[in-house]
Amino acid sequence: MTRPVLIAGGGIGGLAAAIGLARRGIASIVLEKAAHLGEIGAGIQLGPNAFHAFDYLGVGDAARDMAVYIDNLRLMDAIGGEEITRIPLDAAFRTRFGNPYAVVHRGDLHGVFLKACMDDPLVELRTSSAVASYEQDDGAVTAILADGVRVTGSVLIGADGLRSKVRGQLVGDGAPRVSGHTTYRSVIPVEEMPEDLRWNAATLWAGPKCHIVHYPLSGWKLFNLVVTYHNDAPDPVAGQPVGHDEVRRGFEHVAPIARQIIDKGRDWKLWVLCDRDPVMTWTEGRVALLGDAAHPMLQYFAQGACMAMEDAVALSAELDGAQDIPAALARYAVRRQLRTARVQLQSRAIGEHIYHPEGAHAALRNAVMSQRRPEEWYDQVDWLYGSTGLEGAVSAETLTRPMDFVTA
Numbered sequence: 001m002t003r004p005v006l007i008a009g010g011g012i013g014g015l016a017a018a019i020g021l022a023r024r025g026i027a028s029i030v031l032e033k034a035a036h037l038g039e040i041g042a043g044i045q046l047g048p049n050a051f052h053a054f055d056y057l058g059v060g061d062a063a064r065d066m067a068v069y070i071d072n073l074r075l076m077d078a079i080g081g082e083e084i085t086r087i088p089l090d091a092a093f094r095t096r097f098g099n100p101y102a103v104v105h106r107g108d109l110h111g112v113f114l115k116a117c118m119d120d121p122l123v124e125l126r127t128s129s130a131v132a133s134y135e136q137d138d139g140a141v142t143a144i145l146a147d148g149v150r151v152t153g154s155v156l157i158g159a160d161g162l163r164s165k166v167r168g169q170l171v172g173d174g175a176p177r178v179s180g181h182t183t184y185r186s187v188i189p190v191e192e193m194p195e196d197l198r199w200n201a202a203t204l205w206a207g208p209k210c211h212i213v214h215y216p217l218s219g220w221k222l223f224n225l226v227v228t229y230h231n232d233a234p235d236p237v238a239g240q241p242v243g244h245d246e247v248r249r250g251f252e253h254v255a256p257i258a259r260q261i262i263d264k265g266r267d268w269k270l271w272v273l274c275d276r277d278p279v280m281t282w283t284e285g286r287v288a289l290l291g292d293a294a295h296p297m298l299q300y301f302a303q304g305a306c307m308a309m310e311d312a313v314a315l316s317a318e319l320d321g322a323q324d325i326p327a328a329l330a331r332y333a334v335r336r337q338l339r340t341a342r343v344q345l346q347s348r349a350i351g352e353h354i355y356h357p358e359g360a361h362a363a364l365r366n367a368v369m370s371q372r373r374p375e376e377w378y379d380q381v382d383w384l385y386g387s388t389g390l391e392g393a394v395s396a397e398t399l400t401r402p403m404d405f406v407t408a
């Protein structure tokens with residue numbers, strides 16, 4: 001490739017792509033809108049597939065060092081206060097999927113990629129560089145920045161997130177879908193977490209149209225708190241500070257043990273969650289989408305960042321030695337589209353059937369989930385955790401079962 005790859009967006013997806021390409025000897029320029037490269041202060045869950053991607057991208061050791069390895073995924077009934085089920089993440093899990101399940105601070109995860117990029121002469125990082133549009137011809141593509149600066153490369157990757165400008169031009173499908181689910185996030189020191197809830201687990205308290213998630217972070221120094229209320233919020237707010245009373249309002253009906261979490265949280269910030277329907281248009285000539293720009297999803301499968309990293313793996317594999325760039329990008333899209341579409345759609349289904357049901361629907365969830373043995377649960381996620389995403393499309397058999405979390 002004679003010119004560098006241009007990457008719009010220096011989030012987890014964009015930096016993972018830059019480092020994946022560098023490992024294949026391909027130079028890139030990351031064009032980041034913000035004045036500083038960084039991530040919000042919150043946690044993120046990583047399935048084994050994220051670790052497969054870390055290894056492929058050459059950051060496996062650094063990523064393993066900053067992770068907290070939890071023992072279980074615990075599903076609790078937020079109204080009754082009792083445990084519905086717990087899924088062990090023990091040696092049997094790691095053996096089955098070849099890697100662990102872990103939780104990390106977003107800043108730490110982003111920092112692993114950022115350090116790798118800064119240390120690699122093939123990656124150039126440019127901040128305060130908002131990509132507004134692009135132009136291309138048979139030989140090159142030019143990113144046009146909001147300030148009029150033009151940057152020319154051989155490929156443009158739109159890794160510019162949920163409100164991607166590259167997607168706006170490439171797909172043109174308007175604003176993302178506002179889900180009406182309001183999420184409030186807080187991170188607290190471990191000493192402030194109620195002692196009876198200091199579990200080495202990613203815990204989900206599922207209630208009617210609401211849920212609470214917590215898990216330890218950063219070497220057990222912090223706890224990540226995420227509470228979500230399906231209140232049909234109409235506007236796509238992002239990162240707005242809110243007071244305690246607003247957060248409490250959606251959770252007055254949950255069991256006191258779970259409600260403590262809201263009392264303990266501080267400096268809450270609010271997001272109204274958005275996603276999109278999957279699309280089959282990811283590329284146009286020398287331009288392709290990656291991460292949330294390609295497949296924004298609700299967080300209920302905890303896979304958005306994992307999918308972005310898998311995209312980076314598949315993209316770098318396809319561009320390695322590619323002569324025909326549009327054909328290589330088209331192959332990348334084919335490898336990724338059905339797998340990410342499945343995660344997008346299943347994320348919605350999990351929200352509806354696991355996180356937020358009420359009444360008989362919740363009782364059915366409890367009955368189904370409490371009877372499932374760990375091996376049965378592992379079978380359900382084998383297509384996801386057992387794969388690097390390099391294998392391409394999922395099988396026809398698994399595609400017929402988008403709801404298998406609740407119906408199998």
Ligand SMILES: Cc1cc2nc3c(=O)[nH]c(=O)nc-3n(C[C@H](O)[C@H](O)[C@H](O)COP(=O)(O)OP(=O)(O)OC[C@H]3O[C@@H](n4cnc5c(N)ncnc54)[C@H](O)[C@@H]3O)c2cc1C
Nearest residue numbers: 009011012013033045131161291292299302303304305306
């Ligand atoms: C509440 C919540 C919980 C989540 N939990 C998990 C989880 O547990 N596990 C998981 O895997 N995923 C999780 N996710 C999803 C995950 O956060 C995202 O999927 C992931 O961060 C997407 O990364 P990205 O790099 O594609 O996009 P982003 O992180 O949005 O990065 C985009 C970057 O592009 C920049 N940018 C934007 N516009 C432009 C422009 N025009 N020009 C240049 N730069 C631009 C932005 O400043 C940003 O740096 C969660 C999401 C939410 C909302």
